[in-house]
Amino acid sequence: MTIKKATLFIILILLIDQISKIYIKTHFVIGEELKVFSWFKIYFVENDGMAWGTKLSDFISFISDRTAKLSLTIFRIVAIFGIGYWLYDVIKKDSPKILIWAIIFIFAGALGNILDSVFYGVLFNDSFGQVASFLPTEGGYDSLLHGKVVDMLYFPIWKGYLPEWLPFYGGKYFTFFEPVFNVADVAISTGFGLLIFFNKKAFSKD
Template sequence: MSLKKATLIIVVILLIDQISKIYIKTHFQLGEDVTVFSWFKIAFIENDGMAWGTKLSDFVSFISDETAKLVLTLFRIVAVTGIAFWLLDVTKKKKSKILIFAISIIFAGALGNIIDSVFYGVLFNDSIMQVASFLPEEGGYAKVFHGNVVDMLHFPIWSGVMPDNLPLIGGKYFSFFDPVFNVADMAISTGIGILIVFNKKAFEEPIKIEISDSESHNNLV
């Protein structure tokens, strides 16, 4: 797969991700949800930390939430820069299409969430008890590098009380699937899943056909 095709994939994912986030941000209040199907909801939440809403300050108690947010955003930028160089390297070396595709969608997803973290704080006001405005006159809800990631995809596939005869979880309420995520998260998870499931095919070396001097001479003749 060429770099041009990889770039096209990245642009398409970024457009879908950012259009969906901007629509949710400018049409929903924080915490608002709409049921599409019994197993699928559009539910607007904002994630100011790592996966599952975890914050760096939860693990490093001596730094503030604001500092932790900045460190996390800068780490994301460094990580996505590394992924970009990796993508350039594998396309230059003409590695497998599976590997290039997987890295492309991981990069697109990571970049999509970085855009939120870096810019959304200054582009929008907050969504608490109101629908946010784009470029509000009073300014955004946070400084550059301190924005929150917009999540909206929720799949509450099943919930209920587990049978009493099950060990450990018997009689307890259980819900699957609780996390709310976005298109960028889906791209990252899918890319990582591809690398895990198709590991051998993804990292196999391209076949090089070597032509001996005698063969090339005969071909010229």
């Protein structure tokens, strides 16, 4: 694997991610859904926090949501430089291909969500009760570094009440799979999945 090839794959993942997000943002109202199959829907939500809508302020109560959002975005930007250097380093060292592929997916996915967090607040107006416009004349819905991540992939494969005998959750209504995510999230999950399931190959002693 060369740096050029890795860059091309990263650009390809970014294009798929950003095109899908921009399309959803400019064609759907927040909360709108399109049923593709009974177990798969396009469902437009926005996430201004971490995984599954979690916010940094949920854990650090003395900071405001805006400060937490800004801190998280800055942390992501710093982290992406670290991941980028890691990718450059493993390619130069001719590390196992499975490790290189894993980092490519993680880097591309992280960068895709960072673009939302950094720029979308400026590039689009809000999607509440209206379809957002790209580069609106009246300005975006927020300032730079305060954008929200666009999510749209929803797989409610099974819904129903859990058996009463289950501890803690017995008798409760449950949806599998509940989170709504995007292409960038799929890329990140794929990268981490490769590292977990092919750990010995990725981090061989050689």
